[in-house]
Amino acid sequence: MITQQVSVFIENKEGRFLRVAELLKDHNINIISFSIAETEEFGMLRMVVSDPAKTVKVLKEGEYSARLTDVITVKLPNEEGTLFGLLKVIADSGNNIRYMYTSLGDDGPIVIKTTNQEDVVAALKKAGYEV
Amino acid sequence: MIWNETKECMSRDELANLQSARLRKMVSRVYHNVEYYRKKMQQIGLEPGDIKDIEDINKLPYTTKQDLRDNYPFGLFAVPRSEIVRIHASSGTTGKATVVGYTRKDIETWQECVARILVMGGLDHDDIVQISYGYGLFTGGLGAHYGVENLGATVVPMSTGNTKKQITMMEDFGVTAICCTPSYLMYLTEALEENGMVDKIKLKKAFLGAEPWTENMRREIESRLHISAHDIYGLSEVMGPGVAGDCKFHTGLHIAEDHFYPEIIDPETLEPVKEGETGELVFTTLTKEALPLFRYRTKDLTSITYEKCECGRTSARISRFKGRSDDMLIIRGVNVFPSQVEAALLEVAETTPNYMLVVDRVNNLDTLDVLVEVEERFFSDDIGELERLSKKIAHTLQQALGIQPKVKLVEPKSIERSEGKAKRVIDKRVLD
Numbered sequence: 001m002i003t004q005q006v007s008v009f010i011e012n013k014e015g016r017f018l019r020v021a022e023l024l025k026d027h028n029i030n031i032i033s034f035s036i037a038e039t040e041e042f043g044m045l046r047m048v049v050s051d052p053a054k055t056v057k058v059l060k061e062g063e064y065s066a067r068l069t070d071v072i073t074v075k076l077p078n079e080e081g082t083l084f085g086l087l088k089v090i091a092d093s094g095n096n097i098r099y100m101y102t103s104l105g106d107d108g109p110i111v112i113k114t115t116n117q118e119d120v121v122a123a124l125k126k127a128g129y130e131v
Numbered sequence: 132m133i134w135n136e137t138k139e140c141m142s143r144d145e146l147a148n149l150q151s152a153r154l155r156k157m158v159s160r161v162y163h164n165v166e167y168y169r170k171k172m173q174q175i176g177l178e179p180g181d182i183k184d185i186e187d188i189n190k191l192p193y194t195t196k197q198d199l200r201d202n203y204p205f206g207l208f209a210v211p212r213s214e215i216v217r218i219h220a221s222s223g224t225t226g227k228a229t230v231v232g233y234t235r236k237d238i239e240t241w242q243e244c245v246a247r248i249l250v251m252g253g254l255d256h257d258d259i260v261q262i263s264y265g266y267g268l269f270t271g272g273l274g275a276h277y278g279v280e281n282l283g284a285t286v287v288p289m290s291t292g293n294t295k296k297q298i299t300m301m302e303d304f305g306v307t308a309i310c311c312t313p314s315y316l317m318y319l320t321e322a323l324e325e326n327g328m329v330d331k332i333k334l335k336k337a338f339l340g341a342e343p344w345t346e347n348m349r350r351e352i353e354s355r356l357h358i359s360a361h362d363i364y365g366l367s368e369v370m371g372p373g374v375a376g377d378c379k380f381h382t383g384l385h386i387a388e389d390h391f392y393p394e395i396i397d398p399e400t401l402e403p404v405k406e407g408e409t410g411e412l413v414f415t416t417l418t419k420e421a422l423p424l425f426r427y428r429t430k431d432l433t434s435i436t437y438e439k440c441e442c443g444r445t446s447a448r449i450s451r452f453k454g455r456s457d458d459m460l461i462i463r464g465v466n467v468f469p470s471q472v473e474a475a476l477l478e479v480a481e482t483t484p485n486y487m488l489v490v491d492r493v494n495n496l497d498t499l500d501v502l503v504e505v506e507e508r509f510f511s512d513d514i515g516e517l518e519r520l521s522k523k524i525a526h527t528l529q530q531a532l533g534i535q536p537k538v539k540l541v542e543p544k545s546i547e548r549s550e551g552k553a554k555r556v557i558d559k560r561v562l563d
Contacts, residue, residue, distance in 0.1 A: 007512040009505045011542050037514055041521075041539050042505075044514050063544040065510035098513075113512075 245278020270371030383448030
C-alpha cells in the first residue's frame with residue numbers, strides 16, 4: 001500500500017539523529033522503519049512512523065524541516081529469493097527504484113520509493129504481493 | 132634615506148600653503164570640467180572662489196563609492212578621454228565595477244609616491260623587487276611595478292600564484308624585497324620553511340598591503356623570514372598603493388600629504404574628530420588630473436597624528452586600521468559585502484533564506500563558507516534536489532562575488548540570532 005513517510009533534513013553532525021529520536025520518544029511516536037542517506041554536509045532521515053501527521057507537527061515545532069512523501073510498503077517473507085522476485089516485478093514494470101529500506105522488526109514492511117508509485121503498486125498487486 | 136626630502140620633510144606651514152594652492156587650482160578645474168561636481172556645488176551655493184585655503188576644505192561635499200558607480204564608467208573624469216593613459220577597476224558590489232583613470236602625469240605622481248614608500252622602508256636602486264600582487268585591472272601589481280622602476284631597482288613581475296615558481300625566482304635572482312598581500316607572504320613563508328629555503332634566499336624587506344593586517348602578523352613575518360615588513364596603503368579611487376606607508380620606526384603610515392589631503396571624520400555625524408581620535412579616513416586628491424575627488428570617504432577607520440616622526444618626515448601619520456565603517460569584508464583581497472550575498476540568494480531562492488558568512492583563514496588563505504538554512508520550502512525528499520540547490524547557490528555567489536565560496540546547507544533556526552535578528556557574518560580571522 002501507499003504509506004506516508006516522514007523525511008527530515010538533518011545536518012551531518014554528532015547527535016543530530018539522537019535529538020530527533022528523543023523528540024519522537026517524548027511524544028510516544030514509534031519508528032517502524034528508517035534510513036539515513038548521507039552527503040558530506042547533511043543527511044536525510046526518512047522514516048515510517050506510527051503517526052505521520054503528528055510526527056511532522058512535532059518536528060516542525062522542534063524547528064526541523066520535515067515533509068510527508070508517499071512511499072510503497074510491502075510485506076515480504078524473510079526467505080531466499082523473495083527480494084529477487086520483488087525487484088523483478090518492479091524492473092519488469094519499467095520503473096526505477098529511487099531508494100529502498102527495510103524495517104526494524106521481523107515482520108515489518110519493506111519501504112520503496114519508485115519513479116511511478118501507482119504503476120508499481122498495480123504491478124505488485126497483480127503479482128500477488130501484499131501491498 | 133628620503134626619496135623626496137623637499138616634499139616629505141617640509142614644515143607644516145609650508146605644506147599648508149602648498150596644499151591651499153593645489154586645492155584652489157583643483158576645485159576650479161573640477162568645477163569647470165566635471166558636471167557632476169559642478170551641480171553638487173551649485174546645489175549648496177558653493178563657488179570655486181569660496182575655496183581660498185586648505186581650511187575651506189570642509190565646505191566641499193563628500194564623495195562615496197556610490198558616486199563613482201553612478202557615474203560609471205568615465206562620468207567623473209576631469210580630462211578628455213584622449214588624455215587618459217591607463218584605466219584600472221575594482222570589483223563592484225552589484226555587478227558594476229568602480230572605474231578609475233590616470234593621465235600621464237597621474238602615473239608619474241603614483242610612481243613617485245610608491246618610490247617614497249620603498250625608500251622609507253630602506254630600498255635603493257640596488258634592490259631586486261619581486262611583485263607578487265596581481266597585475267591587471269587591480270592597481271596592486273602595476274602600481275608597485277612602476278614605483279620600483281621609478282626607484283631604479285630591478286623588477287621581477289611575478290604577479291600572483293604559482294608559489295613554487297615564486298620561490299625559484301626568489302632564490303635564482305637573489306630577490307631582496309617583495310610586494311604582496313600580507314596573507315600571501317604568510318603562505319609563502321610556510322612554503323619557504325617547508326622547503327628549507329629561508330636561509331637560502333636574500334630577502335630583506337617586504338611591502339605589504341591591499342588587506343588589513345596586524346602588528347602581530349608583522350612581527351611574525353619579520354622573525355620567521357628575518358626581514359623587515361612595511362605597510363603600504365592605498366585605494367584605487369584615490370590612486371592605488373602608495374597613498375601612505377610606514378618607515379622603519381613603524382609608528383604609523385606617512386601620508387603623501389602634498390598629493391592627498393587627509394581628514395578623519397565621525398562616520399555618523401560627518402564632523403571632524405580630534406587629532407588622535409578614531410574615525411573614518413577621508414581623502415581629497417590635490418593633484419590628480421584624471422579623477423580628482425572631493426573628500427572621498429574610504430570607510431577605513433583610523434586615527435591621525437601630525438607630530439614629526441623620528442625619521443625626520445613631517446607628513447601626517449595614520450595608525451593601523453581599526454576596521455571599517457561599513458560591513459565590507461576583504462576576502463583574498465576581494466571586497467565582499469554581505470548585501471551581495473543577500474542579493475545572490477534572492478536570485479536563487481526568490482526570497483532570502485537565513486544565511487551567515489563564516490570567514491576564516493586556513494593555511495594562511497582566506498576561506499568563505501556560506502551557511503544557508505534549509506527552510507520548509509526548499510526542503511525536498513530528493514537528495515539530488517538539495518545538492519543541486521547547494522550548487523546553484525555556490526555558482527550564483529561565485530558569479531556575484533568573484534570568489535568561490537563553500538555553501539553549506541544547515542538546519543532551520545540553527546544560525547545564531549541576537550534579539551531575533553540573524554547574525555550575518557562571523558569573521559574568525561585573527562586581526563587583533
